[in-house]
Amino acid sequence: MALRHAVLAALLDGEYSGYQLTKIFDVGVSNFWYASPQQLYAELTRLEADGLVAGREVVQQGRPNKRVFTVTEAGMAELAAFAAAPPKPLLIRDDLAVRVHAVDRLDPAPVIAQLHERAEEAAAKLALFEKMLVRLRGDLDEETFLRQGERVGPYLTCLGGCRLEREVRDWCLRTARTLSERAAYTRRELP
Amino acid sequence: MALRHAVLAALLDGEYSGYQLTKIFDVGVSNFWYASPQQLYAELTRLEADGLVAGREVVQQGRPNKRVFTVTEAGMAELAAFAAAPPKPLLIRDDLAVRVHAVDRLDPAPVIAQLHERAEEAAAKLALFEKMLVRLRGDLDEETFLRQGERVGPYLTCLGGCRLEREVRDWCLRTARTLSERAAYTRRELP
DNA sequence: ATAGGCATGTAAGCAGTTACATGATTTA
DNA sequence: TAAATCATGTAACTGCTTACATGCCTAT
Numbered sequence: 176m177a178l179r180h181a182v183l184a185a186l187l188d189g190e191y192s193g194y195q196l197t198k199i200f201d202v203g204v205s206n207f208w209y210a211s212p213q214q215l216y217a218e219l220t221r222l223e224a225d226g227l228v229a230g231r232e233v234v235q236q237g238r239p240n241k242r243v244f245t246v247t248e249a250g251m252a253e254l255a256a257f258a259a260a261p262p263k264p265l266l267i268r269d270d271l272a273v274r275v276h277a278v279d280r281l282d283p284a285p286v287i288a289q290l291h292e293r294a295e296e297a298a299a300k301l302a303l304f305e306k307m308l309v310r311l312r313g314d315l316d317e318e319t320f321l322r323q324g325e326r327v328g329p330y331l332t333c334l335g336g337c338r339l340e341r342e343v344r345d346w347c348l349r350t351a352r353t354l355s356e357r358a359a360y361t362r363r364e365l366p
Numbered sequence: 367m368a369l370r371h372a373v374l375a376a377l378l379d380g381e382y383s384g385y386q387l388t389k390i391f392d393v394g395v396s397n398f399w400y401a402s403p404q405q406l407y408a409e410l411t412r413l414e415a416d417g418l419v420a421g422r423e424v425v426q427q428g429r430p431n432k433r434v435f436t437v438t439e440a441g442m443a444e445l446a447a448f449a450a451a452p453p454k455p456l457l458i459r460d461d462l463a464v465r466v467h468a469v470d471r472l473d474p475a476p477v478i479a480q481l482h483e484r485a486e487e488a489a490a491k492l493a494l495f496e497k498m499l500v501r502l503r504g505d506l507d508e509e510t511f512l513r514q515g516e517r518v519g520p521y522l523t524c525l526g527g528c529r530l531e532r533e534v535r536d537w538c539l540r541t542a543r544t545l546s547e548r549a550a551y552t553r554r555e556l557p
Numbered sequence: 558a559t560a561g562g563c564a565t566g567t568a569a570g571c572a573g574t575t576a577c578a579t580g581a582t583t584t585a
Numbered sequence: 586t587a588a589a590t591c592a593t594g595t596a597a598c599t600g601c602t603t604a605c606a607t608g609c610c611t612a613t
Contacts, residue, residue, distance in 0.1 A: 177459065180464050181464050184467045184468040185467075187470075187471055204467070207458055207460040207464070208458070208464065209459070254471070255472055255473065258473070258477055259473070259476045262461040262465065264400075264461075264487075265459075265460050265462070265484075266400060266458065266459040267397060267399070267400070267456070267458055267530075268368065268398070270368060270371075270454040270456075272399070272523050273368075273399065273448075275526075276375045276395070276396075276398075276519045276520055277375040277378055278449070278519045278522075279378075279516065279517050279518060279519045281446055281449045282449070282450070285449060286449055289452070293453070296455075321548075322547065322548065325470065327548070328471075331466050331467075331541050332467045334537065334540075335463060335466075335537045338533045338536075338537055339458075339530075342533055343456070345529075346525065346526045346529055349525075350526075353512050354518075356513065357513065
C-alpha cells in the first residue's frame with residue numbers, strides 16, 4: 176500500500192477534499208506521484224475507516240458542499256513508520272521511450288511529433304513548478320529558505336520535479352532533432 | 367496493455383529468452399520500463415499465443431535449455447500501430463520523494479540515509495549506462511554515430527537514462543546535504 | 558557443501574485503469 | 586444553451602506484486 180502514504184504526505188500541506196487532491200495528484204504532486212480521481216476517493220474512504228485521516232464537512236454556497244481531511248495522530252504514526260522503512264525503488268514507465276527505443280524499425284514521423292508535444296508539456300510543467308517554488312519560499316531567496324524555512328519538504332520535491340521536467344524537455348528536443356536530421360538524410364539518399 | 371510493446375521493442379535488439387529479458391527489465395530497459403520476472407514470463411506466453419512473437423528452443427550444454435523469442439510480422443505491425451497512437455503520459459512513482467515531502471514533520475535521519483543510498487544506486491546505474499553507450503556506438507564518436515549509426519533507438523533511450531540518473535544522484539545529494547545542515551542547526555539551537 | 562547464477566513457471570491477492578453515473582453552479 | 590468546473594462516487598476489469606515452487610550447473 177503506497178498511495179496511502181502519498182495521500183498522508185499531501186495532507187500535511189493543509190486540509191483538502193477529495194476533489195482538491197485530484198488536482199494535486201493530477202500534476203503528480205510535484206511530479207513524483209500520479210493518482211486517478213477514483214483511486215483517491217477510494218483511498219480516502221479507506222484511510223478514514225482506518226482512522227488515519229479525519230473528515231470534516233464544509234458547507235459552501237454557490238457550489239456543492241465538500242468533505243476536507245486532516246491527518247490524525249494515528250496517521251502521523253503510520254507516516255513515521257513508513258519514513259523509517261526502506262523505500263521501494265523509483266518506478267518509471269515511459270510509453271514514449273518505448274517508441275524511441277524501437278524507432279529505427281518504424282516510421283519516425285509520429286514519434287518525432289510526440290516528442291515535440293512531450294517537450295511542450297514538460298516546459299509547461301517546469302514553468303508551473305518554478306512558480307510554485309517562488310510561492311513556497313515567499314520573499315526569501317532559495318539558499319536562505321532552505322536553511323531557515325519551516326516547511327522545506329514540498330520545496331525540495333518541487334526542485335526535483337523541476338530537474339526532471341527540464342531533462343525531459345531537453346531530451347525530447349534533442350532526440351526529435353536527431354531523428355529529424357536522420358529522416359532528412361535518408362530522404363536525400365534513397366529516392 | 368503496455369508491457370507488450372516494451373517487450374516487443376526490447377526483442378528488436380535480438381533474440382532473448384525470458385530469463386535474459388528479466389535481466390534487461392530489471393535495470394529498467396535503460397531506465398524507462400521496469401517489469402518483474404513473473405510479468406515477463408506471463409507476457410511472453412500471451413505474446414506467443416497471439417502470434418506476435420515466435421519462440422525457438424535453444425539446446426545448451428552445461429546449463430538448462432532455453433526458449434528465445436523473435437518478433438513476428440504481426441508483432442511488427444502491432445508495434446507500428448502502437449508507435450502511431452498517442453502515448454500515455456510518463457508515469458513516475460517515487461517512494462523516497464514521498465518521505466522527503468513529509469520530512470519536516472518526521473525524523474529526518476532515516477530519510478537522509480535513504481537519500482545517500484539512492485544517490486549511490488543512481489551513480490552505479492549512470493556508470494552502467496555510460497558503458498552501454500560506449501558499447502553501442504563502437505569506435506564512432508557520439509555525433510557521428512547519431513548521424514550515421516543504423517540502430518540509434520537504444521542509444522537515445524540510454525542517453526535519457528543517463529540524464530535521469532545524473533539528476534537523481536545530484537538531487538539526492540543536494541537534498542541530503544540540506545537536511546543534514548538543518549538537523550545540525552536544530553541540534554545546536556534546541557537542546 | 559553451499560551460495561549464486563541459469564531457467565521457468567503457478568496462485569493468490571492487491572493495486573490501478575476504464576467506463577459509467579449523478580447533479581449543481583458558473584462561465585462563455 | 587452548451588461547456589466547464591466543482592463534487593463524489595460505483596462496478597468491472599486488467600495489470601502488477603508477493604509468495605511459493607522446482608531443478609540443474611558452476612564456482613568458492
